[in-house]
Amino acid sequence: MRRPAVALLSAVLLLPSPALAASGPSADPVGSGDRTVTNDVTFRGYRVEVPANWRVVDLAARPHACVRFDRPAIYLGHPGDQAACPAHLVGGAPGLLVEPLDDSVAARATAAGVRTLSNSTQTSAPLPSGGSVGLAVEEAGVLVTAVYGVNSVGVVRRVVGNATVTSAAERTQVSSLEAPQSEAAAAGAGRATTVETIGSYTGKGFDTCTAPSQATMNAWRASSPYRSVGIYVGGMSRACAQPNLTRDWVSAQSSKGWHLVPTYVGLQAPCTGFRNRMSYDASTARTQGRREAADAVARAADLGIAAPSAIYSDMEGYDNTNTACRTAVLSYLSGWTARLHDRGYTSGVYSSASSGIRDLASVYDSSEYNRPDHIWIAWWNGEANVDGGSYVPDAYWSRRQRIHQYVGNVGESWGGAYLLIDRNYLDVTVAAKRAEARGCPTRLTFPSYPVLRLGATGPEVRAAECRLIRRGFESVRAGGVYGAKSQSSVMQLQADLGFRANGIAGRHVWTALLSTGDTPRLAIRAEGRAVRRLQRSLDAALPRSVGVDGTFDVRTRRAVRVYQTSRGLAVNGIVGADTWAALQNGR
Numbered sequence: 298m299r300r301p302a303v304a305l306l307s308a309v310l311l312l313p314s315p316a317l318a319a320s321g322p323s324a325d326p327v328g329s330g331d332r333t334v335t336n337d338v339t340f341r342g343y344r345v346e347v348p349a350n351w352r353v354v355d356l357a358a359r360p361h362a363c364v365r366f367d368r369p370a371i372y373l374g375h376p377g378d379q380a381a382c383p384a385h386l387v388g389g390a391p392g393l394l395v396e397p398l399d400d401s402v403a404a405r406a407t408a409a410g411v412r413t414l415s416n417s418t419q420t421s422a423p424l425p426s427g428g429s430v431g432l433a434v435e436e437a438g439v440l441v442t443a444v445y446g447v448n449s450v451g452v453v454r455r456v457v458g459n460a461t462v463t464s465a466a467e468r469t470q471v472s473s474l475e476a477p478q479s480e481a482a483a484a485g486a487g488r489a490t491t492v493e494t495i496g497s498y499t500g501k502g503f504d505t506c507t508a509p510s511q512a513t514m515n516a517w518r519a520s521s522p523y524r525s526v527g528i529y530v531g532g533m534s535r536a537c538a539q540p541n542l543t544r545d546w547v548s549a550q551s552s553k554g555w556h557l558v559p560t561y562v563g564l565q566a567p568c569t570g571f572r573n574r575m576s577y578d579a580s581t582a583r584t585q586g587r588r589e590a591a592d593a594v595a596r597a598a599d600l601g602i603a604a605p606s607a608i609y610s611d612m613e614g615y616d617n618t619n620t621a622c623r624t625a626v627l628s629y630l631s632g633w634t635a636r637l638h639d640r641g642y643t644s645g646v647y648s649s650a651s652s653g654i655r656d657l658a659s660v661y662d663s664s665e666y667n668r669p670d671h672i673w674i675a676w677w678n679g680e681a682n683v684d685g686g687s688y689v690p691d692a693y694w695s696r697r698q699r700i701h702q703y704v705g706n707v708g709e710s711w712g713g714a715y716l717l718i719d720r721n722y723l724d725v726t727v728a729a730k731r732a733e734a735r736g737c738p739t740r741l742t743f744p745s746y747p748v749l750r751l752g753a754t755g756p757e758v759r760a761a762e763c764r765l766i767r768r769g770f771e772s773v774r775a776g777g778v779y780g781a782k783s784q785s786s787v788m789q790l791q792a793d794l795g796f797r798a799n800g801i802a803g804r805h806v807w808t809a810l811l812s813t814g815d816t817p818r819l820a821i822r823a824e825g826r827a828v829r830r831l832q833r834s835l836d837a838a839l840p841r842s843v844g845v846d847g848t849f850d851v852r853t854r855r856a857v858r859v860y861q862t863s864r865g866l867a868v869n870g871i872v873g874a875d876t877w878a879a880l881q882n883g884r
Contacts, residue, residue, distance in 0.1 A: 355374060356373060367387060394444075395439050438469035497727075507539060559608045566613070632667075683701045685699070700724075743756075765810065809882060812830060
């Protein structure tokens with residue numbers, strides 16, 4: 298049973314920590330104009346008033362406490378090993394983590410940016426959509442991580458905005474800090490500043506609420522059967538603090554052979570009891586999915602996780618007999634996938650087999666929703682494989698596009714290091730996308746697509762080279778000069794398509810290259826990457842410009858009908874297998 302906040306507060310008052318003090322409840326509101334009961338909490342001279350229902354946890358006295366934000370809390374001090382955190386938490390509750398501004402947080406403090414008390418509240422600007430923000434408050438000598446949900450942005454802004462400094466505070470400048478050369482940083486030394494996660498991997502992995510310490514990662518690398526680790530890169534519903542998760546940590550694990558699975562815990566289904574829920578309105582939910590995907594890309598990029606890495610949306614189980622709820626979730630995930638594709642990343646979705654995964658499978662060939670590239674099936678049947686049972690047909694996501702979470706929330710110890718984890722089995726690859734990323738992605742949309750001959754240069758050449766790589770011509774390099782290797786590859790493509798093999802890239806070649814990819818059924822109101830690809834292909838194939846905006850509107854349907862008429866296809870304005878085949882054959 299959870300103890301009342303007052304009892305927790307009393308326990309804190311008894312702790313022998315001169316840097317921390319907490320007063321009794323008061324009726325002084327946190328700047329809200331109401332009579333909310335609050336508690337005064339002071340740490341190293343940094344004083345805030347927090348709502349009385351927030352737990353107050355002194356991490357110096359409880360070094361192994363889990364810093365978790367599935368319930369309102371303020372944590373004071375540096376987090377410990379976090380091994381006691383349950384593997385599968387969903388957050389969204391408001392809270393703060395207040396740490397000393399010292400060398401151990403130098404990297405995170407620099408990334409957070411310096412704030413003074415006068416501007417740390419961001420009263421006139423919205424807080425980031427990702428659910429957390431770091432504030433290095435130099436005059437108080439503390440690093441503050443503020444966590445908030447959909448309905449708690451205001452209270453967190455007021456708590457931080459009304460903070461004061463007492464005479465006990467010691468000013469610390471971020472510029473004076475020196476980050477120790479950790480093993481994580483040393484392991485990443487000399488490597489690229491960005492990494493592509495997962496790669497190609499078949500085997501066992503685990504995920505846990507907080508990214509483990511380097512010592513734990515080393516112990517598990519040496520003695521466990523796992524070679525993949527799930528990490529929570531952000532999201533308004535991310536539950537645990539991430540004191541270890543830095544750019545150096547990501548680089549170090551990659552250098553040691555770990556396959557990383559970046560996960561974003563954002564808005565949840567509207568028919569659940571979670572704190573942060575998406576709209577029931579499908580259009581709004583789609584927009585929310587796109588917005589959160591953009592934030593996920595930004596958070597991943599901050600950690601050095603580059604395209605075309607997969608990022609997974611964590612969509613917890615929901616009642617999919619509720620039609621409006623199901624439609625909202627599918628719309629949200631469609632927006633998520635569209636935005637990730639726009640940014641060059643691979644789209645993944647984690648969900649329960651019986652709700653989110655089953656629903657995605659049911660619209661696998663639908664033109665209304667953008668299909669994710671990977672699925673992560675939560676089905677705790679104890680079977681270490683990627684079989685989806687009756688939830689997912691074997692033919693769906695069958696090209697190394699699956700992860701199976703087969704056991705949940707179990708404790709394991711390897712090399713003397715203990716963690717609470719979920720067990721996963723992976724059969725995944727982003728190899729095809731990674732090949733395309735060799736000098737790509739690049740600009741693909743142009744007012745027109747010129748004829749390319751040996752010696753041609755420019756961005757259009759680089760675009761053609763990128764699409765040749767995507768088509769499987771591995772010898773090509775996207776250097777922007779139409780050289781002998783590009784010419785030879787075009788000749789081979791022309792021969793394959795039944796055209797004269799002269800090595801000159803004209804309309805037929807452009808149409809085939811620009812349409813290369815998957816072939817979902819597209820109709821009016823579809824949107825996303827596949828629609829952009831269709832529009833570019835039509836621009837190359839037709840004497841008229843369609844325009845590329847990713848939305849299958851009336852204008853696009855009219856162009857499809859013109860193309861179908863001119864190529865002797867069934868004229869229905871719907872892009873199915875026959876129309877895709879014609880485009881990909883350069884017709």
